Amino acid sequence: EQPEGRAFAPVNIALCKYWGKREEELNLPQCSSLSISLGPLGTETVVRRADAGATEDRVELNGACVDASTPFARRLCAFLDLFRPDPGARFEVSTKNNVPTAAGLASSASGFAALTLALDRLFGWKLAGPPLSQLARLGSGSAARSVYDGFVLWHAGRDPGGADCLAERLPEVWPELRVGILTVCAEAKETGSTGGMNRTAATSVLFREWAERCRVDLQLLRDAIRAGDFTRFGATAEANAMSMHATMLDARPPLLYWRAETVAALHGVRELRDAGTEVYATIDAGPNVKLLFRERDEAGVRGRFPDMDVIAPFRQPRNDSCSPR
Numbered sequence: 001e002q003p004e005g006r007a008f009a010p011v012n013i014a015l016c017k018y019w020g021k022r023e024e025e026l027n028l029p030q031c032s033s034l035s036i037s038l039g040p041l042g043t044e045t046v047v048r049r050a051d052a053g054a055t056e057d058r059v060e061l062n063g064a065c066v067d068a069s070t071p072f073a074r075r076l077c078a079f080l081d082l083f084r085p086d087p088g089a090r091f092e093v094s095t096k097n098n099v100p101t102a103a104g105l106a107s108s109a110s111g112f113a114a115l116t117l118a119l120d121r122l123f124g125w126k127l128a129g130p131p132l133s134q135l136a137r138l139g140s141g142s143a144a145r146s147v148y149d150g151f152v153l154w155h156a157g158r159d160p161g162g163a164d165c166l167a168e169r170l171p172e173v174w175p176e177l178r179v180g181i182l183t184v185c186a187e188a189k190e191t192g193s194t195g196g197m198n199r200t201a202a203t204s205v206l207f208r209e210w211a212e213r214c215r216v217d218l219q220l221l222r223d224a225i226r227a228g229d230f231t232r233f234g235a236t237a238e239a240n241a242m243s244m245h246a247t248m249l250d251a252r253p254p255l256l257y258w259r260a261e262t263v264a265a266l267h268g269v270r271e272l273r274d275a276g277t278e279v280y281a282t283i284d285a286g287p288n289v290k291l292l293f294r295e296r297d298e299a300g301v302r303g304r305f306p307d308m309d310v311i312a313p314f315r316q317p318r319n320d321s322c323s324p325r
């Protein structure tokens with residue numbers, strides 16, 4: 001039996017979104033982004049060297065063997081290519097997601113982060129958070145943020161090789177923060193993030209303004225987090241998501257990730273706010289909605305959205321690898 005590396009990484013949800021790359025091969029983003037990790041939701045991965053003679057990587061997802069020709073296995077094996085001690089080396093990877101099925105939470109972020117942390121253990125590199133975030137980024141951009149719990153800032157950087165493109169955990173802790181996950185539609189999204197953001201960058205005229213929006217929103221969010229200003233935090237996160245979806249709609253052909261239920265949820269959020277319950281919404285490249293609110297408003301929000309899953313990001317984190325600075 002070969003030695004193994006095992007690690008968990010949380011899913012994350014961006015409050016200031018990553019939508020657009022300055023370089024595709026290395027997943028270098030056009031703009032910096034900011035997220036909150038949603039431990040204990042995430043991915044646990046075990047990786048080991050396959051016995052000599054193995055001709056293919058063996059990939060298991062939630063206990064079932066995944067065919068090497070699937071997009072999932074191919075993306076994973078392409079990432080493993082970066083880490084083979086010799087060209088013939090093969091790996092066995094077993095990965096488990098505890099994200100509620102089809103919740104539309106990007107499991108590629110937690111997946112590549114967990115695999116990176118597991119490889120770090122297997123090979124005994126003992127890398128710090130920032131270099132781990134750089135490696136995870138090569139699998140999927142948003143994975144750079146999933147190597148940490150809590151609020152995470154992913155710096156776009158300027159270096160063409162990505163030397164300064166890394167994530168750091170922010171020191172602020174908001175124990176009262178809650179994230180509600182509304183699975184409004186379980187269908188698989190039609191256009192993945194990579195293709196969607198590239199199409200937007202190539203064809204949307206609004207996309208030119210998006211970078212400046214993100215620079216301003218990122219500063220507002222950082223200030224709000226530092227000041228403990230939930231209203232500014234939630235309003236900025238919601239507005240940033242709406243701006244991202246505006247660029248998506250402006251792509252040619254347009255990208256429409258929302259379903260009728262998505263719009264209904266957004267109206268529900270507004271109605272709650274008008275009635276004095278402070279709740280904000282954010283949406284990624286899919287139809288599902290994530291709600292941001294505080295512990296004190298949980299009952300009020302649940303009254304309108306009885307089926308939501310609630311995460312307390314600072315109460316129940318589960319990330320055994322990169323502890324806060």
Ligand code: DP6
Nearest residue numbers: 014017018140141142193194284285
């Ligand atoms: C809308 O990280 O999945 O969720 O780097 O091409 O793998 P690749 O894209 P990915 O994009 C995430 C897009 C988003 C916004 C965000 O998480 O910041």
